[in-house]
Amino acid sequence: MPRHRFLVGVAVLSLLAAACQPSASGSPAESAGAPTGSYLARAEAGEFDGTTVQILAQWIDAEGDNFAANLTAFAERTGIEVQYEGVTDYESYLIRQVDAGQAPDIAQIAQPGRMREFQADGNLVNLSEFIDTAAFAENFPSFVDLVTVDDGIYGIPYKADLKSIVWYPNAAFEEAGYEIPQTWDDLLALTDEIRATGVTPWCASMEHGDATGWVGTDWIEDILLRTASPETYDQWVSHEIAFNDPAVLHAADLMAEIWFTEGNVYGGSTAINNTFVGDTQNPMFADGGPDCFFHKQASWIYTFWPGYEAGEDGGPATVVNEPGVDSSFFYFPPIDEEFGSPVLGAGDMFMMFNDRDEVRAVIEFLATPEAAEQWIATGSFVSPNLAVPAEWYSVYPASGLAEILRTATTLKFDASDLMPAAVGQRTFWDGMVDWVAADGANTEEVFAEIEASWP
Secondary structure (H helix, E strand, O other): OOOOOOOOOOOEEEOOOOOOOOOOOOOHHHOOOOOOOOHHHHHHOOOOOOOEEEEEEOOOHHHHHHHHHHHHHHHHHHOOEEEEEEOOOHHHHHHHHHHOOOOOOEEEEOOHHHHHHHHHOOOOOOHHHOOOHHHHHHHOOOOHHHHEEOOEEOOEEEEEEEOOEEEEEHHHHHHOOOOOOOOHHHHHHHHHHHHHOOOEEEOOOOEEOEOOOHHHHHHHHHHHHHHOOHHHHHHHHOOOOOOOOHHHHHHHHHHHHHHOOOOOEOOHHHHHHHOEHHHOOHHHHOOOOOOEEEEEOOHHHHHHOOOOEOOHHHOOOEOOOOEOOOEEEEEOOOOOHHHOOEEEEEEEEEEEOOOOHHHHHHHHHHOOHHHHHHHHHOOOOEOOOOOOOHHHOOOOOHHHOHHHHHHOOEEEEOHHHHOOHHHHHHHHHHHHHHHHHOOOOOHHHHHHHHHHOOO
16 A cells, blocks of 8 residues: 655754743742652752753654754753654654664653553563652543553653544635534534535545554544443453454444545545545645535644644744634534543653663653643643643643533543554554455454454
């Protein structure tokens, strides 16, 4: 299958070179999770001046710039040179580095299942040996279980993503007289109405280098949460029920009704499998008016809108297609009333591979609110850290997620990220590609093959 490469390579950002004012909310050493005498406090006192710490993550372009901006002031205050490397084809690159004995000091991961594999192989540092575990549990209550293995903590939760939303172009939507769908039946009816006008209702695509297929898994998971109990979802994740359980196949059938009905998705199955995830929404912003109206994707996707330009020092972005003005999102509607209004989410965490004092200091910093403050200011970031002040979320779309989260009856982490990596990040992803290529005609075969791959 052809793959659209969107590579940054191994460009290293020297964070000492950029100027940035210290956080107005105080030194990170004063934050929750940074007790007196911690490695972070020692770094703030200059003890590790002149040392270097490497961080590897998947964030590139605007996301990479936003992350790097959060580290600049810390590097200047402490004298630690923090080198950030952002790459695509990230997971395979990280695995190669680890296998070659060249693991970075700190690496981001979005899959707790993969984190557990690194831990099982003896590659990770047990963070509970030095972090303030009481403050950690208080600040990250929803993530403690995800990063805990055998009573040890092996990840610092950093970024949370809400996936149960659908983006649309405001002006064209309102001009057409469409209304936000409140139920699944409303969504299907509106899809049919838009298609009848000659415009494709949906944009969807899955090409993302070695992670191609993950968008399809999100759809399956979001629909399953709306058609089965939270207990069924958890049983599926832990393989207490088969991967191809009838409840899962039913979710796939509902997804297929949208994805494989002729005229529903821009470019059809060929475009779904071959269009880069970051380009999915482009037809929604076509010069002559939208060539699609709906794009189901997580809250971070607007950083790929045509015309997006990140603001200086991680501040609010200046965009042509401004979220909250030219585009908005609505909640992916419920299906079966008995299962309420669930929300599917995901997150990124940091793992520590190399145990040195200055690396411990950076890990402790990443657990503070200030480590994400400037990215939060752009409106494209939600932190899982409950110590983050609510007033920091003042920019759309992050400010618009509060109501959805507040009214959610169930909040579940991305299933594929929790499954063993051989399934969740390989056969499930690959199965979605095969399924789309066949326009959904091979549902039982594909899901049976994924079931058979479970280790």
